[in-house]
Amino acid sequence: MNLGNKGRVGIVASLLAAIWGCSDMAPANDTYQGVFGLSPTGGAGGDVGGDTEALLNTPQWQCLGKAFPMVPRAANSTRIKYRVAIGDFDYSTPIPGLVVQACTTTNCEPIPSCPADSTPTPTQACAIVTPPSQALPVYTIDLPYGFNGGLKLTEPTNYVEMDYFFGGLMVGLPDVPLEEGGDTVVGLPIPVIKKSTRQRVYEEVGVPEVDATRGVLAVRTLNCLRQPATGTPTGLAAVPQGQRADGVALEAVPKAPDGAVSWTLSNGNSFTKNRLVTDARGVAGFLNAPSENTDVFAVLPDGVTTIQANPTTIRVRADVITLAELRPGLEAWGQ
Numbered sequence: 001m002n003l004g005n006k007g008r009v010g011i012v013a014s015l016l017a018a019i020w021g022c023s024d025m026a027p028a029n030d031t032y033q034g035v036f037g038l039s040p041t042g043g044a045g046g047d048v049g050g051d052t053e054a055l056l057n058t059p060q061w062q063c064l065g066k067a068f069p070m071v072p073r074a075a076n077s078t079r080i081k082y083r084v085a086i087g088d089f090d091y092s093t094p095i096p097g098l099v100v101q102a103c104t105t106t107n108c109e110p111i112p113s114c115p116a117d118s119t120p121t122p123t124q125a126c127a128i129v130t131p132p133s134q135a136l137p138v139y140t141i142d143l144p145y146g147f148n149g150g151l152k153l154t155e156p157t158n159y160v161e162m163d164y165f166f167g168g169l170m171v172g173l174p175d176v177p178l179e180e181g182g183d184t185v186v187g188l189p190i191p192v193i194k195k196s197t198r199q200r201v202y203e204e205v206g207v208p209e210v211d212a213t214r215g216v217l218a219v220r221t222l223n224c225l226r227q228p229a230t231g232t233p234t235g236l237a238a239v240p241q242g243q244r245a246d247g248v249a250l251e252a253v254p255k256a257p258d259g260a261v262s263w264t265l266s267n268g269n270s271f272t273k274n275r276l277v278t279d280a281r282g283v284a285g286f287l288n289a290p291s292e293n294t295d296v297f298a299v300l301p302d303g304v305t306t307i308q309a310n311p312t313t314i315r316v317r318a319d320v321i322t323l324a325e326l327r328p329g330l331e332a333w334g335q
Contacts, residue, residue, distance in 0.1 A: 051302065052300075052302045052304060052305055055300060055301060055302050055305070056305070059224070059225060060223040060224055060225055060243075060245065061223060061224055061300060061305075061307075062224055063224035063328055064224070064305070064307070064328060073177075073178070073182065075145075075146075075171075076122045076123055076145050076146070077122060077145070077178070078122055078145060078172065078178055078182075078183040079120065079122050079142055079143060079144060079145055079183065080142075080143045080144075080145060080147065080170045080171070080172050080183055080184075080185060081140055081141070081142055081143075081183055081184045081185070082140070082141045082142075082143055082166075082170065082184075082185050082186075082187060082335070083136075083138045083139065083140050083141075083184060083185070083186050083187070084138055084139055084141075084151075084186070084187035084188070084189065084190055085132075085137075085138045085139075085189040085190070086098065086100065086138075086139055086153065086189070086190045086191075086192065087189070087190075087191060087192070088191070088192060088194070089191035089192060089193040089194065089197060090193075090194065090197055092191070094132065095155055095159065095192055096155075097155050097157070098153060098154070098155045098159075098192065099152075099153070099154045099155065100129050100131075100139055100141065100151060100152075100153055101127070101129065101151065101152045101153075101154075102127035102129070102141055102143055102147070102149060102150075102151060102152075103149050103150055103151065103152040103163070104148075104149045105148060105149050105150060105165060105315060106315070107315065107317060108149075108150065108152045108163045108315075108317065108320075110152055111125055111126060111127050111149070112125070112126050112127075113126060113127060113128065113129070114126035114127065114128045114142070120142075120144070122144065122145040123144050123145055123146065124144055125144055126144070127141060127142060127143055127144075128140075128141070128142035129141050129142075130142070143170050145170070145171065145172075146169045146170065146171060147166075147169070147170040148166070148168065148169050148170070149165070149166065150163060150164050150165035150166050151163070151164045151190070153190070153192050155192070158194055158195060158196075159192050159193065159194055159195065160192070160193050160194070160195055160198050160216075160319070160320070160321050161317075161319065161320045161321070162190070162192055162193070162320065162321045162322070162323060163315070163317060163320055163321070163322045163323070164190050164322075164323045164324070165314060165315070165322070165323075165324045166335050167312060167324060167325060167326075167335075168335075170185065170335065172184070172185060173185070185335045187335055188220065188325070190323065193321060198210060198216070198321070201271060201287075202287060204270075204271050205261055205263050205271050205273045205287055206261070206273055207261055207287050207288060210288075210319075211288050212318060212319045213291065213318050213319075214259070214260075214288045214289055214290055214291060214316075214318060214319075215288075215289050215291060215316045215317050215318055215319060215320045215321065215322060216285065216286070216287055216288075216289060216316075216320075216321040216322065217257075217260075217285045217286045217289040217294060217314060217316050217322050217324075218265075218283060218284075218285040218321060218322065218323045218324075219250050219283065219284055219285050219296060219298075219314075219323075219324055219325065219326055220244065220282050220283050220323070220324075220325045220326070221244065221245040221248040221250070221278050221282045221283075221284070221298045221307070221325070221326050221327070222243065222244060222245055222282065222325060222326070222327035223243055223244075223245040223248075223307070223327070223328075224328060225243040244278070244280060244281060244282025244283075245278060245282050245298070245307070245327075246278050246279050246280045246281075246282060247277065247278065247279075247300075247301040248277070248278045248282070248298050248299065248300060248301070248307070249276055249277045249278075249298070249299040249303070250262075250276040250277075250278070250284040250285065250296055250297075250298060250299075250326075251276070251296065251297045251298075251299050252286075252294055252295065252296050253295045253296070253297060253311050256286070257286055257289045257290050257292075257294055257316075258290060259288055259290065260286035260287065260288050260289045260290065261273065261274070261286065261287045261288055262274050262275060262276045262284070262285070262286055263275065263284065263285060263286070263287060264276060264277065264278060264279065264281075264283070264284045265281050265283040265284070266279050266281055267279075267280070267281065289316045289322075290316065291316055291317055291318040292315075292316060293313050293314070293315050293316075294313070294314050294315075294316060295311035295312070295313050295314075296311060296312055296314060296326070297311050297312075297326075298326035307326060307327065307328045308326060308328065312324070312326055
């Protein structure tokens, strides 16, 4: 599964492989205050080990434990535009017949579409999905301010259904004025996998059959680093590109899901069985994960510190691939 490859949905994917920052955010009326959190798990964590103080002084993790003021913006002042490249996992091509829906986190039930030609209010519980075009070759999903959910991606003939969870409230970029794109969030490209490819991946990891009563949990880990965008597609505000976090251990609490097989994705789309420490691709997870809520931490290379203050709860559904991201502050920002 090419879940960690941000550069193969054409040139647009490399430009849109973007994340927003790393902060825990506590809204207070019409202002925001960013506070970067960290938490010791007390568990085994990663297999690298190291000095915590030295680790937190590196550029990759220097945002943890720090705070900064945000530019005030009235809450509920705008709807959020989420823009993301979505394509085939193997070939990074568009998927004919793909249905993209905004959904709630419980079991990814889609929210209704906004009435045609309407102007929904900032908090109206409906979504507008605009497919890619020549002018803007990415999906644009117009969401209510503060939406807490994700995307449901379906093409039942050839592809495995996928849930992609935002991980927190969608509030845009509070330190960017609306007129400069503060209402636009650009997501990392989402690859959708063929059913035949999923079978190959299972066999590669040593699981001979796909258990349709279980699912796949895939997690991308991201660090504090950002870099200037190398270019901006027409109609998109310039946004910084995010970076994958290597040497981070995915840790389920209180233990790995019963009957699941862990894996790490590496270059060449190869999978390492029974390993949950990421390399440069920053992707790890579980095959045959039970259909239930699973709590996970991303543990830094010191084996103790996590990039989120609290465990992230991710819902896995039967016969569905669930993709989520762990990054500092995700539970507050959403993206």
